[in-house]
Amino acid sequence: MRGLSVRLLLFNVLLVFLPAAGFFYLDVYEKELLEAQERAMVQQGRLAAAALSAAVGANGGPAAIDRTAAVRLLARLQGRTEMRLRVVNPDGSLLADSARLVPPRPPAPPSVSRYEDRPVLRLARDSWLYRFGAWLYRIPGRFLDAFGPPVPSSGGETFYVAGGPLLGPEVKAALAGRYGATVRPTRGGPRSLTLYSALPVRSSPPEGQIVGAVLVSQSTFRILRALYDVRLDVFKVVLLSMIVAAILSLLVSTTIARPLKALRNEANDLLDRRGRLKGRFRGSGRLDEIGDLARALEQLTGRLEGHLRFIETFASDVSHEIKNPLAAVRTATEMLAEVDDPADRARFLGIAQREVARMEQLLSAMREITEIDARLEAETTADVDLGDLLARIVEGFRLRAPEGLAIGLRLPLTTVLVAASRERLTQVFENLLDNAASLAPPGTEIRIDLDEILPFAAIVTISDRGPGIPDEHLHRIFDRFFSWRPNDQAATASRARHTGLGLSIVKAIVEGYGGTVSARNRPGGGATFEVRLLAVP
Numbered sequence: 001m002r003g004l005s006v007r008l009l010l011f012n013v014l015l016v017f018l019p020a021a022g023f024f025y026l027d028v029y030e031k032e033l034l035e036a037q038e039r040a041m042v043q044q045g046r047l048a049a050a051a052l053s054a055a056v057g058a059n060g061g062p063a064a065i066d067r068t069a070a071v072r073l074l075a076r077l078q079g080r081t082e083m084r085l086r087v088v089n090p091d092g093s094l095l096a097d098s099a100r101l102v103p104p105r106p107p108a109p110p111s112v113s114r115y116e117d118r119p120v121l122r123l124a125r126d127s128w129l130y131r132f133g134a135w136l137y138r139i140p141g142r143f144l145d146a147f148g149p150p151v152p153s154s155g156g157e158t159f160y161v162a163g164g165p166l167l168g169p170e171v172k173a174a175l176a177g178r179y180g181a182t183v184r185p186t187r188g189g190p191r192s193l194t195l196y197s198a199l200p201v202r203s204s205p206p207e208g209q210i211v212g213a214v215l216v217s218q219s220t221f222r223i224l225r226a227l228y229d230v231r232l233d234v235f236k237v238v239l240l241s242m243i244v245a246a247i248l249s250l251l252v253s254t255t256i257a258r259p260l261k262a263l264r265n266e267a268n269d270l271l272d273r274r275g276r277l278k279g280r281f282r283g284s285g286r287l288d289e290i291g292d293l294a295r296a297l298e299q300l301t302g303r304l305e306g307h308l309r310f311i312e313t314f315a316s317d318v319s320h321e322i323k324n325p326l327a328a329v330r331t332a333t334e335m336l337a338e339v340d341d342p343a344d345r346a347r348f349l350g351i352a353q354r355e356v357a358r359m360e361q362l363l364s365a366m367r368e369i370t371e372i373d374a375r376l377e378a379e380t381t382a383d384v385d386l387g388d389l390l391a392r393i394v395e396g397f398r399l400r401a402p403e404g405l406a407i408g409l410r411l412p413l414t415t416v417l418v419a420a421s422r423e424r425l426t427q428v429f430e431n432l433l434d435n436a437a438s439l440a441p442p443g444t445e446i447r448i449d450l451d452e453i454l455p456f457a458a459i460v461t462i463s464d465r466g467p468g469i470p471d472e473h474l475h476r477i478f479d480r481f482f483s484w485r486p487n488d489q490a491a492t493a494s495r496a497r498h499t500g501l502g503l504s505i506v507k508a509i510v511e512g513y514g515g516t517v518s519a520r521n522r523p524g525g526g527a528t529f530e531v532r533l534l535a536v537p
Contacts, residue, residue: 029230033223038181038195044083045199045216048073052087056203056211063203065089065212070096082222086215087201090175092165095212159184166215174198174213186219193220259290263297270301322362325355365501369480369508372424376512381419383536386450386458387411389422393429394448397437404442407433410449416458417536424509431502432462432529439466439527458535465526469519477519478507506531 055069070087074096077085087095160166173180180198194217201212266281281301284294332352339345394409401407418425429448436446444465451459469477476482480501510517515533522528 030223030227033226034195034220037218037220037223038197041083041195041197041216041218042179042199044081044085045197045214048085048087048216049199049201049214052201052212052214053204056201063209063211065095065201067095071101074098075101083216083218086166086217088166088171088175088198088213088215090210090212092167092171094166168196168198170196170198171213171215174200174215175210176200177210186221192224194218195220256290259284259294263290263294267297322359325359325362328352328355329359362501365505369501369505372505372508372512376424376509379421379424381421381513383417384420384422384425386416386418386425386460386533389425390429390448390450390460393426393433397430397433401437402442405437405440406445408445408447410447412450412452414452416450416452418458418513418533419536420513420533424513428506428509428531429460429462431506432531435502436462436464436466436527436529440464441466444526452535456535456537458533460531460533461528462531463522463526463528465522465524468521468525468527471521474519474521478503478517480504 051073052065052070056063056065065087074085074087077098081098083098085098087097089095159168168182170180170182177200180196182196183193184196186192186194197216198213199216200210201214203209203211263281270281281294281297284291329352332348332355335348336345336352339348390409390411394407398407433446433448440446447461447463449461449463451461453459473482482504507517510531510533513533515531517529517531519527519529
């Protein structure tokens with residue numbers, strides 16, 4: 001059962017990793033955030049460029065950006081933006097810089113998450129959860145990109161040197177009248193970048209000459225920190241889900257594997273070294289499929305035990321039943337050799353012939369019951385009209401019934417069909433009629449009643465007014481070779497014609513078709529045999 005437990009665990013863990021696969025698609029989220037940041041930077045730059053353009057050439061002034069106006073414009077921001085704005089002359093020289101005029105608003109402390117007040121970066125550096133996640137992610141070799149926390153800028157830019165011209169590709173594009181943008185690593189933050197957007201500043205119409213550019217820059221630290229928060233939260237959910245999946249898998253596998261292992265051990269203990277059954281499955285009170293399996297195995301071993309008991313006892317029963325007629329034959333033949341009187345010789349010869357005939361009858365009945373047990377389920381069946389079958393049986397039985405014995409038949413108004421072999425059902429009801437006729441006294445009636453009781457049960461009862469069945473024999477009436485007759489002359493004369501297998505054959509056939517047969521004493525005297533079969537709907 002270890003394989004089943006492992007498969008359950010792997011299945012549950014796989015279900016956990018399927019949603020966790022979205023962890024690797026956070027790049028799409030990052031790209032959208034970067035695009036949003038760039039749009040905000042462009043909008044800020046456009047506003048600044050528009051304000052500067054309105055001041056260029058106003059009131060007949062020169063077609064150039066006034067340094068004082070540029071400084072005043074950037075000073076109005078009062079640190080209300082995290083972006084850095086710079087105004088550049090056409091030669092690349094710096095006119096105004098918001099970072100030099102008013103210190104930018106410091107970013108939120110890295111120890112505070114945007115989701116809740118918790119130390120994100122401190123967790124990343126010091127907690128066991130971060131170290132465990134880092135170890136896991138080093139396996140595919142992408143730990144630094146996924147789990148490494150963003151480091152805020154500690155020294156600004158590396159591309160534009162203080163005092164030098166600002167002639168990067170994006171600024172040149174803006175001075176040429178186009179929009180320029182680029183991305184550069186932030187100094188001191190290897191996983192943090194800085195976005196640059198440059199927009200041209202034009203003089204007032206109608207000239208519309210390019211008189212400079214506005215350079216907007218901003219670090220991606222906040223975006224990367226937000227992504228780091230999401231990654232860490234996803235990892236926590238995945239880790240917790242894996243733990244829960246493992247626990248649930250162990251519980252489920254225990255409730256499945258342990259009962260199956262118990263069934264396996266029980267199956268191994270059922271047989272001895274010779275392959276004989278030593279017991280049966282104990283069944284189970286569980287209400288799930290394993291409980292159904294245990295109960296089915298219990299029924300299976302019970303039926304198998306009964307069949308094996310039938311096989312084991314059949315030989316001893318046969319030898320016991322044949323022993324008496326064989327002894328009678330041997331005694332009669334020995335006496336034939338010793339007597340000379342013709343009358344005695346004829347009497348002993350008649351005894352031998354009757355006992356031989358009885359053995360033939362026994363062997364024929366035993367062969368028949370063996371064939372029923374082995375081949376009944378393989379025989380072809382059809383829908384049999386029970387009413388028509390009983391009417392034909394009664395019609396034929398009346399021709400050979402003892403004088404003075406009446407046969408009464410009651411049939412329902414509707415047709416009652418059963419799936420069976422017509423010949424086998426004929427054998428069942430003829431055996432029951434023969435048994436009733438052998439016990440019913442002259443001048444009485446044997447009653448046959450056919451009823452259909454929903455859902456789909458056909459019931460045939462055969463009742464006589466004979467001596468009935470002693471209570472101590474009711475449980476043995478269908479046993480093989482069991483035959484009871486009242487101790488009178490008529491019964492003694494008929495005892496030789498009965499082998500004790502007729503009712504046993506009836507039981508074998510009826511139960512082979514999924515039905516039942518029972519016997520009870522009739523009120524007022526006599527016995528009633530009830531055959532219950534499955535009716536065709």
